[in-house]
Amino acid sequence: MTRLNTALTRLLNITTPVLCAPMAFAGGPKVACEVTKGGGFGFTAAGYLDSQALGKQLSTARAYLNLEPNAVLPIGVGYLTWKLEQVDEKEAHKMLDVSLDSKVQAVWLAFGTQIGRWIEYIRKATAVTSRSTETNYEYAPKIFVQINSLDEALVAVNDWKVDAIVAQGLEAGGHGGSYAPSTFSLVSTLLTTLPPGGPPIIATGGLSNGTQVAALLTLGAAGAAFGTRFLLTPESDYTDLQKDTLLKADAKSTVRTLGFDHARNTLGWPQGIDGRGIRNELIEDYENGVDVNLLREKLRDGVKAGDPSRMVVWAGQGVGEMKEIVKAEVLVHEIHKALVKGLQNQHLILDGSSKDTSKIPASL
Missing domain, CATH: 3.20.20.70 (Aldolase class I)
Known part of the structure; x- marks a missing residue:
């Protein structure tokens, strides 16, 4: 090079x-x-x-x-x-x-x-x-x-x-x-x-x-x-499921939120810090006020079942341009x-x- x-x-x-x-x-x-x-x-x-x-x-x-x-x-x-x-x-x-x-x-x-x-x-x-x-x-x-x-x-x-x-x-x-x-x-x-x-x-x-x-x-x-x-x-x-989710995502797929951290119980970030990931049912539940304990249960069940709609997949806004592994x-x-x-x-x-x-x- x-x-x-x-x-x-x-x-x-x-x-x-x-x-x-x-x-x-x-x-x-x-x-x-x-x-x-x-x-x-x-x-x-x-x-x-x-x-x-x-x-x-x-x-x-x-x-x-x-x-x-x-x-x-x-x-x-x-x-x-x-x-x-x-x-x-x-x-x-x-x-x-x-x-x-x-x-x-x-x-x-x-x-x-x-x-x-x-x-x-x-x-x-x-x-x-x-x-x-x-x-x-x-x-x-x-x-x-x-x-x-x-x-x-x-x-x-x-x-x-x-x-x-x-x-x-x-x-x-x-x-x-x-x-x-x-x-x-x-x-x-x-x-x-x-x-x-x-x-x-x-x-x-x-x-x-x-x-x-x-x-x-x-x-x-x-x-x-x-x-x-x-x-x-x-x-x-x-x-493989997380990677497949990234490959299917486009520029409109991501969202900034603390919902993933509430679901994972990884709170403690400094003020003003949140995370960008692929929007899914987990975030919809969070935004609709679902109890945090139920949110965490759904995350655990989603990971166990291999359900990407209930998993955490971090991604930046450029993810739509990424089409191969x-x-x-x-x-x-x-x-x-x-x-x-x-x-x-x-x-x-x-x-x-x-x-x-x-x-x-x-x-x-």
């Missing part, structure tokens, strides 16, 4: 500025590894796991990539920081330590009121040497913080000095800020307001193809993160190919020529 030169590819030493977002109950370490193998960079999700389960995931990833024990693990881990805030500090540190001991290359933090606290812990724990007394090396994961507004981005840049900003727009599947503007508008606002020379801006929310990434790079973003698109891979943790590594290549073609087409517009631009490197 043509190696692209953006602030994100330089930060992570990757070929293409394409990320797989962390997705609890949906993505998983195999998807993350395949995206990294494809030249992008994959994140798995700590989500609702405990430290032992997360450790097993990262051990699986290390074995999957056939890495030496002390090598940096070239995937990242995403944390729901409000979950860290629900437990005592010792347990929260233990959850973070799993990633640090595994030497993951990046940590993605989102959805909490004390994100700066966890950033401080990560930096202190990896300031000079490893946390192991048996080795002595410098190691520090790159810190990504997900934001949904300019105000959140200003804190992340000015106060926390993060390594990268993930700008999530309203179109995103899974959880996000109900107050967020569109992905394009949010990225544009950040690029025109944040001081120059800051961390790379990664766009996410409703994306389905590489042509969109080319447009975002032209806008000034350093890369893009895909969520729903990587659920339609053999390696994702979604069931593709291996994650291959999918990265397809996104990259369309991205490069989009950049080359923009070059043609600029110089007004029709000459072959297949050899033109993209340097941004």
Whole structure:
């Protein structure tokens, strides 16, 4: 593949500025590894796991990539920081330590009121040497913080000095800020307001193809993160029924709601955060005021019976453009190919020529 030169590819030493977002109950370490193998960079999700389960995931990833024990693990881990805030500090540190001991290359933090606290812990724990007394090396994961507004981005840049900003727009599947503007508008606002020379801006929310990434790079973003698109891979943790639901969905199929969280009993999200998924009978019941205990019972019965109308299927607004299941590594290549073609087409517009631009490197 043509190696692209953006602030994100330089930060992570990757070929293409394409990320797989962390997705609890949906993505998983195999998807993350395949995206990294494809030249992008994959994140798995700590989500609702405990430290032992997360450790097993990262051990699986290390074995999957056939890495030496002390090598940096070239995937990242995403944390729901409000979950860290629900437990005592010792347990929260233990959850973070799993990633640090595994030497993951990046940590993605989102959805909490004390994100700066966890950033401080990560930096202190990896300031000079490893946390192991048996080795002595410098190691520090790159810190990504997900934001949904300019105000959140200003804190992340000015106060926390993060390594990268993930700008999530309203179109995103899974959880996000109900107050967020569109992905394009949010990225544009950040690029025109944040001081120059800051961390790379990664766009996410409703994306389905590489042509969109080319447009975002032209806008000034350093890369893009895909969520729903990587659920339609053999390696994702979604069931065949969930994947089939995504394949049948269109642009009008999704809805933002807390109904799925009431049904799953996964409440505790910060104010203004809800989730986007495929509208179904479960949400209709929620909107019609069905008792929450009955809602949860119907969810359990639906999952047991394999009834997609009673299941949770997260999806962004770009789901209607996704029509096939593709291996994650291959999918990265397809996104990259369309991205490069989009950049080359923009070059043609600029110089007004029709000459072959297949050899033109993209340097941004």
